[in-house]
Amino acid sequence: MVKELQFDYKLPRYVFSKLAGKLMPSFYWNSKSSCVQLGDQSELVLPNENWVKVKVKYGGICGSDLNLISLNDSPAISPYASFPFTIGHEIVGEINEVGSTVSQLNIGERVAIDPILSCEPRGIEHPCSACRHGNFSLCVYKAEGEISPGLLIGSCRDTGGGWSSYMVAHKSQVFKLPQEVGDLNGAMIEPFSCALHSVLQNPPSKNDTVLVIGGGVIGISIIAAIRSLDIDCKIIALVKHELQAEFASHYGADDIIFLRKSTYTNELAKSLDGKVLKPLYGTEVIQGGADVVFECVGKKQSVNDGLRFAKSGGKVVLVGLAGVMDGIDWTMVWLNELDIKGSFAYSTEDYQGKRVRTFEIAIELMRLGKVDLSPLITHQFSLEDYKNALYTATNKNNSAAMKVVFEP
DSSP states (O other): OOOEEEEEOHHHHHHHHHHHHHHHHGGSSTTSSSSSEEEEOOOOOOOSSTTEEEEEEEEEEHHHHHHHHTSOGGGGGGGOSSSSSSSSEEEEEEEEEETTOOOOOOTTTTTEOOBBBOHHTTTOSSHHHHHHTTGGGGGGGOOSSSOOOSBTTTTTTTTOOBBBBBEEGGGGGGEETTTSSSSHHHHHHHHHHHHHHHHHHOOOOOOOOOEOOOOOOHHHHHHHHHHTTTOOOEEEESSHHHHHHHHHHTTTEEEEEEOOOOTTHHHHHTTOEEEEEEEOSSSOOOEEEEEEEEESSSHHHHHHHHHHSSSEEEEEEEOSOOOOOOOOOOOHHTTHHHHHEESSSEEEEEETTTEEHHHHHHHHHHHHSSSSOOGGGEEOOOGGGHHHHHHHHOHHHTTTEEEEEEEE
């Protein structure tokens, strides 16, 4: 038997974790009564002849995984999951078994996995309109079909996930890696594809000013995506930590602003050629701002900053998986006629005059040497050492961590 790290929703576990985790966050994963448990992985069976089994080389820890473990996900997501499921959707591995109808994939090939469980993996006979147009992230049948509900591999009990030794994927989800793309870059294809999707769906124009809020992996990947696509615009990064600033500069940010409560508003307004206006009370108002804001944190402060630091007629792209939150001031949305756009995962993009899967673009940019994201992987852990891995991933400043991965 091999190990896997699962999330199992049961009301007593949920209540215990919700209460204990507020006192000590490690209780979310560091207790026999939490929803996260390390167990033995049973033999995975291919759902049908169109699937393959993959031996996982690296399984990344995503911010959305930490959100799940900390029980911060909106209940609106729960219909699109089936419990218990093996966590992990950032996956690079090697094909271990192929279904009888799979002709283009071979045992031993290195692959990255697009984890979205849309119509084709689900065996939907008449695909939804979104999937017919290649917009797999917008599939409406993520709770139907031949496999259990799940937005992604990593939230479906039938597929396994990246936090295990083996998982299964439909042949349409499997992308071969060329020799030029090593395993560490392969582990970054999924988060890089998230960034590419948000940029290609909302491309800045030449001479635009772009504000990237958040210096985590997705924020840095947004900067890397813009530069690897040769978009000539000014990029300002709003970050918390020195390591984030170093990576933001390395991947092409023109200006770095630190999120220091007493100074960042004035510093950011200056970088944006804006003015700070003082209201009667409350948060300062910004006149002027960025043409495009990529909000990559998903917290109340970052969303509010995204809205107030966008220029009149500007666009705010919500990449950070914001959930239920109070205290958002929507005044600038109507006052400045802002365009608010959500971005989820990856899909099919308009790229160089063709419709191309996001994963294919990410792999090609890496193959060409336009981007190397392997330095973002700062820590590697075994599954058995998951408590230290999750502690490291949730305490990035103290641990000087960016991307933390499991090596099953």
